[in-house]
Amino acid sequence: MKTIKYILFLLLLIQATACSKYLDHDVEDRPRSTTIDYTNLGAMYSPVSGAYRTAAGENPGFVHWMDCGVRVVRGDDVAKGSSPNDQGTLSDIKNFQNENPGVVTFWGNNNYWNDHYAAVLYCNEALNDLDRYRANIAASDAANLAFYNQYRSEVRVIRAWAHMLISRVFGNVPIITNNDSLTTRRASSVLEIRQWVMNEMDSAIGFLEDARPNQSTHKGAITKYTALLIKAKAAADAAGNDNGSPFWDVVLSATNDIINSNKFSLYPDFYQLWKLPGKLSDESLYELQFTDFGTSTGTSVLPGAFFTFQGPSGNQQGSPISGWGFLAPTQTVVDFFNSRNDSVRLKTSILFVGSSESSYVVSPSGDTVYGNSNSQTRFMGKAYLPRNQMTGGRTDYGSNNNVRVLRYADVLLLNAEAKVRKGQNGDVPFNLVRVRAKLNPLTGVTLQQVLDERRAEFACEWWGERYNDLLRTGQAATVLANQGFAPGKEYVPIPQAQKDLDPNL
Incomplete structure (x- = not known):
């Protein structure tokens, strides 16, 4: 019976959502042939573009509207909005009413789980497809071997980021790298997940393009610097509020590598960064691409x-x-x-x-x-795109804009934080971000000033940075006390529907 449940889980996540809908489309959603010829090495990027398109989707993917709500409401910068009774469970999540039966069975939490784990499963299948191409690459074909390693690395970065997003919401969750192993999955701890993410990034960095995403061969693709930032973010989570943690060395090294590449800069106009002029700017390390x-x-x-x-x-x-x-x-x-x-x-x-x-x-x-x-x-x-930037005839709110995910400002502020925590001076990276916001520079910045700058810089974004920062720095218990936060309520309960499938969760 347990095996049947897992088969049903796979059917729900893969077959019912039509895997080929994503894996056979390129970055701009133009259909490819539904028959895959693995001897045609010129088509080897197809499963990779499918992984990107999947990540940019709703079911599965990272941008379902409810998933965004579940991610962001736990901080002190965003409330549920709308009328009180419209998706009211989001307010329960904000107020850490984790024991509320409505939270445990909330469709939005299960939706989040399925959307993100389905993206993981797609990535795993894309990696399997790439291995099928690999079987047709001659040992002497150095160019295609390099492409194979790069493409695998891009998919592994997407898969690792998906695990980060899942763990940020649910805490201890399974790491899934093989779609055939769902019957033996177990939950890994938050620390184990962050360590796995760092290891994945270390394995990928050497094969990825040494370029900004907007310079990459496939414009907007993940590069080595995307992987370095995700590694730094995972290390900061692992370090927590312990200034003596060796993980701060990892944060400092990874962010130094990005900064010293001299490839990135802050977009000068913070307001326009979020509008069409800021799409795939030199500040972007990863964004989900859309177009009309x-x-x-x-x-x-x-x-x-x-x-x-x-x-x-x-x-x-x-x-x-x-x-x-x-x-x-x-x-x-x-x-x-x-x-x-x-x-x-x-x-x-x-x-x-x-x-x-x-x-x-x-x-x-x-x-x-x-x-x-x-x-x-x-x-x-x-999320606001002005009317005068919309393509004439288009009326969808935000049409033609990208969803920003990872930015150079994060690199600079993590670098400043790591330096301050290690007793070094973090003024230079800190003030680059601060001055962009038309604020006066500071000298001898403190840890709290760095954290306040992060709060201002990432306010009202879509990936839960504010709440995650409060959690990893140990400030959630104080700052969110009036919302009902308490030790043991750090994460949203794993959906009951998933526990019914697997009592080990």
């Missing part, structure tokens, strides 16, 4: 309802600056920005709207945004 091909009608590759989910609700008088109204930046983060005179990141991170259905606010880009019946006056500014 610059045409007013026809095919458009969208992140599902990812942006619409976060768009301002209410009657917007025919404006495309409109959505479902979820994810509301908190008054707490507004007060934090104002206390720092951090106006650039305030206007970027938060889209303000009218206080009633008949009143409006004009955005920094000149869009008129009306209020709503929920009296919600704040929405996610980094």
